[in-house]
């Protein structure tokens with residue numbers, strides 16, 4: 304268990320002489336840099352990759368073969384180019400993540416923020432809906448729906464994942480909006496004569512952005528992993544490539560038993576890397592929201608503690 | 623100029639405690655009048671219903687019964703009437719650390735009410751008015767403060783910004799809910815003196831909410847003492863302080879035994895520039 308001790312906060316010094324105009328101070332933490340660079344590399348591969356490779360489904364009679372100069376990541380049992388498949392699978396998985404992220408953003412913002420802000424029966428209704436969605440067990444429902452529909456596009460899978468996943472975010476957003484709604488600055492805006500929609504969009508929403516961002520990033524991780532799980536069980540989208548379907552076919556083709564590492568390691572690795580990158584981004588966002596989580600470096604702490612002379616002065620003053 | 627009449631107002635809150643519901647009477651048949659150029663102090667301990675009266679005045683709550691009259695007519699709760707009301711009645715909140723949005727600049731806080739109440743102003747006119755307001759609350763040089771965010775200001779400076787925001791629509795009535803209780807003792811008198819000066823200049827009717835009898839006596843013409851939602855004593859400031867009738871007022875007066883000394887104390891600790899000796 305981690306014990307969090309509160310470091311002495313630096314005494315807020317006098318107002319800085321020069322006004323600083325930085326919007327959002329992004330901590331230049333290695334975590335954020337690493338997360339963003341890995342994620343953008345994967346995204347770049349998913350966007351550009353498919354244009355550079357051949358048809359991922361075309362069958363050749365080379366059979367299962369390891370990496371060669373022609374096929375950098377080898378071929379599958381039926382002679383399909385693994386690298387080509389990987390490029391298309393990356394695009395497929397990212398599409399699902401993106402769609403689910405966007406849908407979750409819209410649904411949870413609507414049910415969480417609008418409900419909490421409006422209050423009254425609208426809030427009651429909206430939180431009832433999200434509570435019901437929250438207790439419906441997501442993955443089993445997805446499995447049931449998926450097994451009923453034989454021909455599934457990735458859009459359908461994404462919609463199902465989004466529908467079962469938004470409620471948690473909506474609850475988090477609702478709680479935070481409720482606390483923002485009664486802040487004095489919101490009341491002051493109302494006293495100034497500001498209209499409701501403007502209070503919501505200009506006074507409240509900006510303060511919710513970091514939280515929204517972290518919810519969306521979380522939804523993307525959830526969607527990509529969820530889809531991979533479904534596909535691995537054979538319940539995924541039919542006729543399109545994702546990291547999950549690649550793993551499913553590799554499993555079916557006995558890649559593990561035959562030692563065909565070039566078939567299952569690349570999609571697995573990308574999945575793990577992308578998930579890790581998004582988690583790193585999420586940790587950094589959390590640190591922006593909650594500065595207490597920021598691990599202080601040694602030099603930071605040194606700045607805060609008093610020098611020996613200062614300590615002596617302080618002792619004299621308090622005596 | 624606006625005259626505001628609070629007439630026999632009651633505010634009940636329903637407290638839900640599990641299945642049982644009980645009512646809490648936060649404001650109990652309170653009446654008073656706010657007239658231009660006069661300051662009325664509302665004194666009472668914590669939880670006596672002072673902020674609730676302020677919220678009722680700002681239409682952030684609805685009275686359970688009773689009326690609030692503006693120049694003799696019932697207050698308007700929607701449309702053009704509400705806009706008129708918002709322009710005429712403004713408020714300074716208690717906590718300057720909570721009443722300014724951390725996300726927006728000082729300029730935004732002042733420009734919004736100006737554009738809301740004067741849609742005909744051009745950008746440059748709004749900007750000029752913002753700078754003028756900042757200068758009025760002695761934030762000089764104004765240019766240096768417009769683009770700052772609240773966290774880059776001290777408590778006293780923030781409260782000045784909040785006062786400027788309240789003045790932006792050009793109100794006739796100002797409600798100040800414990801405007802200095804969150805500030806350091808040494809800068810309180812500066813802010814209060816600023817409020818008094820502005821009141822004289824603009825001929826404002828002020829409701830000064832506080833639990834400090836000394837400043838209530840010094841800055842107001844009339845004092846009302848609130849106890850558990852009801853006004854238990856009222857009258858000219860000096861009478862109430864020097865000759866308290868109600869036991870609760872006596873208790874309050876004893877708690878702050880020597881108003882003159884207390885004011886002198888406040889004055890002694892002042893380092894603010896525009897604090898004038900009391």
Ligand SMILES: Nc1ncnc2c1ncn2[C@@H]1O[C@H](COP(=O)(O)OP(=O)(O)OP(=O)(O)O)[C@@H](O)[C@H]1O
Nearest residue numbers: 635636646648666667668669670671672673674675
């Ligand atoms: N929204 C609410 N729901 C229920 N009770 C409330 C609500 N707002 C205030 N009250 C109650 O009404 C009473 C008066 O509260 P109010 O905030 O007006 O006190 P106050 O005189 O301003 O106190 P303070 O000096 O601490 O600011 C309190 O007992 C409070 O608990």
Ligand SMILES: [Mg+2]
Nearest residue numbers: 672673674799
């Ligand atoms: Mg109060």
